[in-house]
Amino acid sequence: MALLIASSSRAEEFAAFARALDPHLDVRVAPDLGNVAQIEHALVWQPPKGLLKTLPNLRLIVSVGAGVDALLDDPDLPGVPMVRFVDADLTGRMREYVALHVLYHHRRMSEFRELQARKVWKYLAEPAAHEVRVGLMGLGVLGSAAARALQHFGYRLRGWTRSRKSLDGIACYAGDAELDAFLGETDILIALLPLTGATRGILNRRLFAKLSRHGRDARLPGPVLINAGRGGLQVDADVLASLEAGELYAASLDVFEAEPLPHSSPLWSHPRVLVTPHNAAESAPAPIVRYALKQMAAVRRGEPLRNVVDRAQGY
Ligand code: GLV
Numbered sequence: 028m029a030l031l032i033a034s035s036s037r038a039e040e041f042a043a044f045a046r047a048l049d050p051h052l053d054v055r056v057a058p059d060l061g062n063v064a065q066i067e068h069a070l071v072w073q074p075p076k077g078l079l080k081t082l083p084n085l086r087l088i089v090s091v092g093a094g095v096d097a098l099l100d101d102p103d104l105p106g107v108p109m110v111r112f113v114d115a116d117l118t119g120r121m122r123e124y125v126a127l128h129v130l131y132h133h134r135r136m137s138e139f140r141e142l143q144a145r146k147v148w149k150y151l152a153e154p155a156a157h158e159v160r161v162g163l164m165g166l167g168v169l170g171s172a173a174a175r176a177l178q179h180f181g182y183r184l185r186g187w188t189r190s191r192k193s194l195d196g197i198a199c200y201a202g203d204a205e206l207d208a209f210l211g212e213t214d215i216l217i218a219l220l221p222l223t224g225a226t227r228g229i230l231n232r233r234l235f236a237k238l239s240r241h242g243r244d245a246r247l248p249g250p251v252l253i254n255a256g257r258g259g260l261q262v263d264a265d266v267l268a269s270l271e272a273g274e275l276y277a278a279s280l281d282v283f284e285a286e287p288l289p290h291s292s293p294l295w296s297h298p299r300v301l302v303t304p305h306n307a308a309e310s311a312p313a314p315i316v317r318y319a320l321k322q323m324a325a326v327r328r329g330e331p332l333r334n335v336v337d338r339a340q341g342y
Contacts, residue, residue: 028053028065028067028068029052029053029054029055029061029065029066029067029068030045030052030053030054030055030066030067030068030069030070030319030323031055031056031057031060031066031068031069031070031071031082032045032054032055032056032057032069032070032071033056033057033069033070033071033072033074033075033078034070034071034072034073034074034091035072035073037312038056038057039056040312041070041091041312041315041316042054042056043312044312044313044316045070045316045319045320048316048317048320049320052320053065057074057075057078060081060082063081063082063083064083064084065084066082066084066085067084067085067086067087067323067326068085068086068087068088068089068319068323068326069082069085069087069088069089070089070091070315070316070319071088071089071090071091071098072090072091072092072097072310073097073098074098074101076100076101076102076103077101077103079101079103079104079105080101080103080104080105082105085105085107086107086108086326087107087108087109087110087322087323087326087332088104088105088107088108088109088110089109089110089112089318089319089322089323090109090110090111090112090336091112091310091315092111092112092310093111093112093113093117093168093169093308093310094111094221094222094256094257094342095109095111095221095336095342096221096222096223096257096259096341096342098336099336099338099341108326108332108335109335109336109338110322110332110333110334110335110336111334111336111342112310112315112318112334113168113318113333113334114310114314114315114318115314116311116314117169117308117309117310117311117314118168118169118172118308119172120307120308120309121169121172121173121219121255121307121308122172122173122175122176123176124255124281124303124307124308125173125176125177125217125219125253125255125307126173126176126177126180128253128255128279128301129161129177129180129182129215129217129253130180131279131301132215132247132251132253132276132277132279133153133154133156133159133215133247134153135151135153135247135248137277137298137299137301138151138248139151141298154246154247155181156180156181156182157181157182157183158183158246159182159183159214159215159246159247160182160183160184160185160212160213160214160215160239161177161182161183161184161185161213161214161215161217162184162185162186162187162209162210162212162213162214162215162216162217163184163185163186163187163197163217163219164186164187164188164216164217164218164219164220164229164256165186165187165188165218165219165220165221165256166186166187166188166192166194166197166199167219167221167342169219169308170186170217170219171186171194173217173219174186174194174197178196182215184196184197184198185197185198185199185200185209185212185213186198186199186200187199187200187201187205187206187209188200188201189201189202189225190202198212206234207237210234210237210238210239211237211238211239212239213238213239213250214238214239214246214247214250214251215247215250215251215253216238216250216251216252216253217253217255218230218252218253218254218255218256218260218261219255219256220256220257220260221256221257221341221342222256222257222259222260222341223340223341223342224341225341226259226260227259227260228259228260228261228262229260229261230252230254230260230261230262230265230266231261231262231265232262232265232268232269232274235250235252235265235266235269235274235275236269236274238250238274238275247276248276249273249274249275249276249277250274250275250276251275251276251277251278251279252266252275252277252278252279252280253278253279253280254278254279254280254281254282255279255281255282255307255308256282257282258282258283258284258285258286258305259284260282261280261282261283261284262284263283263284263292263294266278266280266294266300267293267294267297270297270299270300276299277299277300277301278299278300278301279300279301279303280294280300280301280302280303281303281304281305281306281307282305282307283305286304286305287304288302288304
């Protein structure tokens with residue numbers, strides 16, 4: 028029984044952890060597959076399409092990422108159980124990212140940075156947290172943890188999901204019918220949706236135009252977008268157009284339509300855009316390997332798996 032690790036840049040690091048945690052485990056790193064008939068488990072992040080199909084005895088696919096859109100994109104994906112990465116370490120990182128960027132824009136830091144660059148001492152009005160409405164698209168493990176973190180500051184929280192959720196202290200909206208109402212009451216929009224056929228391109232100019240402008244002088248200068256989900260959710264050019272048109276005041280983007288973000292993208296140098304290289308919440312080697320070994324043990328013992336991907340739903 029062997030574990031195959033196929034992940035862009037850190038496969039060797041993951042393999043070293045796996046060997047340290049279980050010295051008896053036969054760990055292979057793609058593209059050195061060895062005898063493919065011995066591979067029963069795969070730990071993967073954006074593996075080459077068709078790779079998993081070549082493993083005739085595969086029993087489990089563990090996604091290195093919380094999002095599995097790249098895996099589901101493989102037309103030859105074997106029909107074996109597949110689990111998403113869900114872990115306190117990853118969730119904590121996402122919580123930090125969201126809190127950091129909400130606070131940054133709420134406290135108008137882009138403008139203070141611009142003023143500092145020009146050595147200008149200028150007072151800017153800032154709303155209190157309880158006057159700022161933060162809307163989360165997606166209230167899964169990551170979205171709800173981010174919401175809980177923001178609750179400590181007193182933000183007014185709302186969430187939008189495909190199917191209705193109920194969370195304490197969060198106004199919950201669901202489905203297409205309630206999307207406009209949700210947007211109309213949102214000053215800072217956080218995207219933590221899975222990328223599926225239904226969500227691709229959802230963050231577009233039409234949507235940005237529906238974000239709240241209420242109290243624009245007294246509160247934030249305009250709506251803010253924070254996308255820590257997937258680049259495919261957004262239309263990069265629309266983010267720029269909305270920033271130029273004042274439909275967005277600022278944005279924090281961890282993900283992009285094309286990654287790495289091309290040098291030619293004006294997003295790199297926009298004064299109100301924070302660009303991070305898809306590292307809002309990394310899957311750190313020790314937690315992801317421990318998680319994979321736990322799920323593999325469950326397969327061996329015939330126990331139920333946790334966080335199994337629902338292929339029909341796409342996450
Ligand atoms: C990272 O993007 C993840 O899916 O965890």
